[in-house]
Amino acid sequence: MDVYQEYKSKCCTADQAVQVVKDGDWVDYGMSCAYPTALDKALARRHSDLKDIKVRNAISCHAVAILEADPENRTFTYNLWHCSGIDRKYLDAGRAYHEPMLFRDCGSYYRRGFAPVDVAMITVAPMDKHGNFSFGLTNGCTQEMLDAAETIIVEVNPNMPVVFGMGSDHIHVSKVQAIVESQEAVSLAPNREPSAIDKQIAENIFPYLHDGITLQLGIGGMPNALGILIAESDLKDLGMHTELMSDGYLDLYKAGKITNDKKPFQRGKGVFSICMGSKELYEFLDHNQDVLSAPMHYVNNPETIRQLDDFISINSCIAADLYGQVCSESAGTRHISGTGGQLDFVTGAYAADHGKAFLAMPSSRVDKKGVRHSNILPKFTAGDIITTPRTQAPYMVTEYGVANLSGLATWQRAEALINIAHPDMREDLIKAAEAQRIWRRSNKI
Ligand SMILES: CC(=O)SCCNC(=O)CCNC(=O)[C@H](O)C(C)(C)COP(=O)(O)OP(=O)(O)OC[C@H]1O[C@@H](n2cnc3c(N)ncnc32)[C@H](O)[C@@H]1OP(=O)(O)O
Numbered sequence: 326m327d328v329y330q331e332y333k334s335k336c337c338t339a340d341q342a343v344q345v346v347k348d349g350d351w352v353d354y355g356m357s358c359a360y361p362t363a364l365d366k367a368l369a370r371r372h373s374d375l376k377d378i379k380v381r382n383a384i385s386c387h388a389v390a391i392l393e394a395d396p397e398n399r400t401f402t403y404n405l406w407h408c409s410g411i412d413r414k415y416l417d418a419g420r421a422y423h424e425p426m427l428f429r430d431c432g433s434y435y436r437r438g439f440a441p442v443d444v445a446m447i448t449v450a451p452m453d454k455h456g457n458f459s460f461g462l463t464n465g466c467t468q469e470m471l472d473a474a475e476t477i478i479v480e481v482n483p484n485m486p487v488v489f490g491m492g493s494d495h496i497h498v499s500k501v502q503a504i505v506e507s508q509e510a511v512s513l514a515p516n517r518e519p520s521a522i523d524k525q526i527a528e529n530i531f532p533y534l535h536d537g538i539t540l541q542l543g544i545g546g547m548p549n550a551l552g553i554l555i556a557e558s559d560l561k562d563l564g565m566h567t568e569l570m571s572d573g574y575l576d577l578y579k580a581g582k583i584t585n586d587k588k589p590f591q592r593g594k595g596v597f598s599i600c601m602g603s604k605e606l607y608e609f610l611d612h613n614q615d616v617l618s619a620p621m622h623y624v625n626n627p628e629t630i631r632q633l634d635d636f637i638s639i640n641s642c643i644a645a646d647l648y649g650q651v652c653s654e655s656a657g658t659r660h661i662s663g664t665g666g667q668l669d670f671v672t673g674a675y676a677a678d679h680g681k682a683f684l685a686m687p688s689s690r691v692d693k694k695g696v697r698h699s700n701i702l703p704k705f706t707a708g709d710i711i712t713t714p715r716t717q718a719p720y721m722v723t724e725y726g727v728a729n730l731s732g733l734a735t736w737q738r739a740e741a742l743i744n745i746a747h748p749d750m751r752e753d754l755i756k757a758a759e760a761q762r763i764w765r766r767s768n769k770i
């Protein structure tokens with residue numbers, strides 16, 4: 326059978342395709358922009374005839390049909406490797422659960438059988454003449470997830486760009502059990518607009534950058550601010566090696582800042598694992614030989630990152646304590662995000678020759694009642710999740726400056742962190758540091 330005949334023979338409607346799901350199944354959705362929108366809606370329509378369906382996903386980009394159709398979660402249990410703003414609403418309502426992981430290990434959970442998959446559903450780009458469907462915007466751990474699945478359904482969408490990859494970037498028609506054609510819009514996830522504080526933080530990091538660095542920019546408003554700042558600077562010959570490709574990189578490509586010419590390997594090629602952003606970014610990636618997707622187990626592996634000299638990793642966090650522990654995924658027990666690739670990149674960047682990892686946050690936040698709270702805390706006590714342990718705490722950044730914690734004793738860390746805390750909070754932090762016996766009598770602000 327030629328590939329077009331095979332394609333035709335496997336085509337069906339979304340409602341027909343989801344008939345394969347049976348009580349008790351684990352169903353995995355393609356992460357973020359690979360979300361199978363039409364299949365999710367069709368599965369939602371089965372909510373009253375199915376029992377105990379566990380769905381796994383990450384970074385939902387819009388309302389999830391199975392949850393909307395099943396407001397009391399009688400049929401569906403929603404599990405998340407990583408969380409978006411939409412997911413936070415489900416988590417806040419007790420309607421979703423987080424699955425902790427390091428992104429570099431996520432695929433191994435499928436490979437080792439710890440994350441069983443009965444049915445996998447992903448959005449892919451249209452088939453090429455060889456019978457291949459590009460994974461498009463989400464490489465991630467798609468391959469491992471599909472390898473683990475008993476049944477694979479692809480949702481073929483012409484709005485998904487064709488993205489070339491270093492490997493594990495497509496699936497052949499012979500390996501799928503069902504094909505559903507869809508015209509759903511691919512989710513957009515433009516970065517949050519940078520605030521004045523994001524811009525100040527970006528200015529504080531900027532002096533550490535130089536020509537020829539390879540750059541990883543994380544998720545959130547601040548990395549976007551830094552992208553804009555670099556695009557307007559005279560820096561040149563930057564490289565891209567990042568888990569997340571977002572619009573910050575598009576600004577850099579458009580400004581001619583990224584050439585990838587100084588990378589010791591994959592010269593001339595930018596490398597990413599997941600892309601989330603604007604339509605313009607997706608159009609930029611479509612059939613673009615300059616940018617390759619690769620699996621998370623490769624991109625996020627500290628051993629890969631270590632070999633990229635002059636590697637600079639820039640991510641955001643939520644809070645730090647005076648010991649240098651960093652929380653980037655919860656506020657107390659309120660779940661906000663995920664470890665994602667943060668610890669992978671902090672570890673890899675430190676190991677690279679001349680590498681540096683920055684973790685940035687606003688020094689404080691003002692609550693709904695107008696009360697200011699420090700994001701630098703004496704100690705974590707409220708259930709906050711430690712994303713980066715103090716042993717790996719890197720260059721910490723707020724709008725008040727940069728504190729390199731590497732090699733510092735507890736009293737030095739406390740002093741360095743209090744120096745970048747909000748000025749109104751410093752006296753209280755010093756008192757707390759004294760009480761915790763991490764303040765030296767001669768310390769000065
Ligand atoms: C490796 C790569 O290539 S990708 C990056 C690596 N991965 C990571 O770093 C994962 C962890 N980091 C993250 O997820 C993000 O960078 C974050 C969450 C820390 C910051 O992202 P931003 O988009 O700038 O966060 P933002 O300021 O919009 O806050 C997100 C939410 O956290 C809440 N929040 C943030 N800080 C606090 C705080 N100190 N206290 C309470 N809540 C807070 C906000 O209110 C918001 O909640 P809402 O959506 O319900 O309103």
Ligand SMILES: CCCC(=O)O
Nearest residue numbers: 544569599665666667
């Ligand atoms: C796409 C998610 C980015 C991260 O947190 O690693």
